[in-house]
Amino acid sequence: MSLFTSLRFLTTVNDLRQLPQEGIEVAFAGRSNAGKSSAINTLANHTRLAFVSKTPGRTQHINYFDFGNERRLVDLPGYGYAEVPAAVRAHWEKLLSYYLMTRTNLIGLVLIMDARRPLTELDRRMIDWFRPTGKPIHCLLTKADKLTHQEQIKTLRAVETEFAEDSMITVQLFSSLKKKGVEKVEEIVGGWFDAVSYEMEEEPQMDSEK
Template sequence: MTSPQTLNYRKAQFLTSAPTLAACPEDSGAEVAFAGRSNAGKSSAINTLTNQKSLARTSKTPGRTQLINFFSLDDTYRLVDLPGYGFAKVPEKVKLEWQRHLSDYLQNRSALRGLVLLMDVRHPLTEFDRTMIGWADESELPLQLLLTKADKLKRGAAMNTLQKVKRELAGFSGDVQVQLFSSLQRQGVTELEQRLNELLLGQ
């Protein structure tokens, strides 16, 4: 069966939640995972991409996503919402456990075709972000960096941050792209869709 030229992200449906790699759906087909600090706007970005208000759970309390959440586009293709980090009011032991499962997923999931890493445009490249970039590099995973909440900065300042992040990642050996994104203004959605099509469909 030939793969479609583009995927319809508005058809995304919740599939399942998994606490560990072992509990994830069958490791077949293709999926792209979304990761980011708890306040980076990850759930909002997924909801904006799929044009659904509550597909991914948003919360006034950052860090509520403690499971690996899977959303199916069809029988073959999936989006994955990974646990957020940084502001969750949970014991350190629990955070370390999340981190272990996250690393396990990124390095051992065969269906994983790429990682979308979301960073608040006002606070990019935190220690967590750099850890994720390092994991992606080790796993030879293509990386799409979304500088979220771009509407919070004036265009000139947002563009300056974009260029600064691109310069910092110049030494990254893998396939990495950086873009501005705003869920509020739907900025960068088309660019993200095109990148996801490339990663999921192998275009």
């Protein structure tokens, strides 16, 4: 069974104090209406696992999904939707920044960006919040099917060039409609979990040798 097809809903929280204490997790973040929920549903091969809102910016909760074996996917609230009240937007941006910079359970970030409008100011801000942790970031350029083949190549190259000197940031095209790019996300995220699990298994052995 592939990694994401085992995904199951776990819980919803609206306060960082309610976050689960156990397990390791990968967060999915992105601008409102960038296709984050659709990407999660496509990866899980499930039409309604993650809620796809018809009103971008409406969902302001943190949703946890479970892969099994204490591995979690965290669906963060979409950011940047203009019609959300400024106070609410500021509140969630503060919580998101704190979560990304301090959450020890978090091992990597999948940043969802609409391939037609990648690397907006808010996307760059998310990267700036997370980059100092030294943990990996995988940029998912969604809705790639809305671009021509040449436009896809141009966009992918432009974003890759932006991060060419940062080995912790990877980039790919993705299409929920065409189910394009699923295998690569599986490979990247699965690799993050495997690497951390290996480190955790090695620690007791190292301690016992001292």
